[in-house]
Ligand SMILES: NC(=O)C1=CN([C@@H]2O[C@H](COP(=O)(O)OP(=O)(O)OC[C@H]3O[C@@H](n4cnc5c(N)ncnc54)[C@H](OP(=O)(O)O)[C@@H]3O)[C@@H](O)[C@H]2O)C=CC1
């Protein structure tokens with residue numbers, strides 16, 4: 001195989017990585033990214049063989065492996081050529097194998113889950129932390145400094161500790177560590193993620209809401225007042241430990257609003273939008289639980305700035321995301337559907353004129369477990385460790 005053909009295959013598969021001898025510069029997602037091949041770092045097709053799966057170059061620890069986002073990380077890493085899971089933790093399910101907790105993962109060769117207190121962190125390079133908020137900060141503050149960490153919980157997302165304590169109803173015990181954390185909404189903060197040791201992965205609702213709104217606010221195309229957000233989530237958003245209210249008999253054939261006026265994602269959404277506006281933005285936000293397993297839709301009602309048209313909003317979103325692999329502005333008039341992103345790391349969005357002059361309706365959809373959690377977490381760790389950010393994320397949506 002010629003070098004060019006090999007490079008092309010590797011790049012398309014996301015297998016090219018940094019190495020010793022520079023051979024080319026490749027334009028990747030709007031950035032100039034250097035890729036190298038040669039010397040000790042030459043990749044051969046061997047890197048894709050299953051016999052190598054236990055010898056991947058980055059050793060991953062997965063905390064909270066027995067939950068939904070943990071299981072999703074395992075699914076995604078099954079196709080990752082460089083990240084291999086060597087440590088897994090659970091709480092009630094410590095001592096069990098992943099295959100016994102999640103039979104759909106029985107084919108994966110994985111370590112037995114241990115309790116966090118028995119975990120040997122010296123033998124891993126990076127961790128995904130898929131634990132409940134509160135518990136997370138207690139555990140992360142005790143982790144060794146050599147680890148790169150992507151935290152899927154809410155513990156390090158809010159810069160204002162007092163705001164965290166107010167909205168989460170508990171004290172924060174790792175405020176120093178919070179100062180170090182980078183908020184990892186990848187497409188917006190990619191440059192900061194590159195150099196981060198601790199990334200606070202965004203919440204699922206805030207991801208679906210900030211991706212369309214941040215570029216529009218930065219470009220001053222929408223008013224800061226009267227932003228109304230109506231979001232809907234699949235039940236897996238509540239985690240596997242969810243209680244009676246999430247039983248099939250209580251979710252099927254119905255929909256309910258919750259956290260009305262006081263959902264804990266409000267300060268996270270407002271923090272991101274206010275940063276974009278460089279002034280305080282308040283939003284009206286109501287989440288709903290839908291009788292579906294995965295998926296999230298945010299329908300957002302905004303007032304356009306004086307003289308701005310729907311075409312302006314559309315062109316701004318096109319310009320912001322045309323080089324992005326995982327955020328897609330649909331053709332004009334096409335309505336995003338959760339079905340069309342299920343199981344993938346995509347966010348699909350579109351913008352529509354309201355009947356009321358001067359107003360617009362924005363719709364965005366994600367899979368809450370992928371772009372809303374584990375997929376974005378993997379996208380971030382790829383960047384933190386210098387791998388192409390799509391590595392392990394090339395799943396097409398599952399339809400029907
Ligand atoms: N589900 C989603 O769509 C999203 C979730 N998130 C966030 O990601 C994190 C994980 O969510 P998810 O996977 O859904 O949650 P789950 O409830 O499904 O899983 C929680 C995991 O944490 C473990 N755990 C619970 N309590 C403790 C403890 N005291 N000490 C150590 N481990 C513990 C559980 O172990 P065991 O099962 O053995 O008890 C389990 O492995 C949460 O912070 C959540 O808010 C973020 C975005 C979206």
Ligand SMILES: CC(=O)N[C@@H](CCC(=O)OP(=O)(O)O)C(=O)O
Pocket residue numbers: 133152153154202203204205233234235236237238239265287289
């Ligand atoms: C359906 C459902 O219950 N969703 C969760 C949000 C999803 C999530 O896990 O958000 P964090 O990452 O901020 O914890 C909720 O409303 O609390």
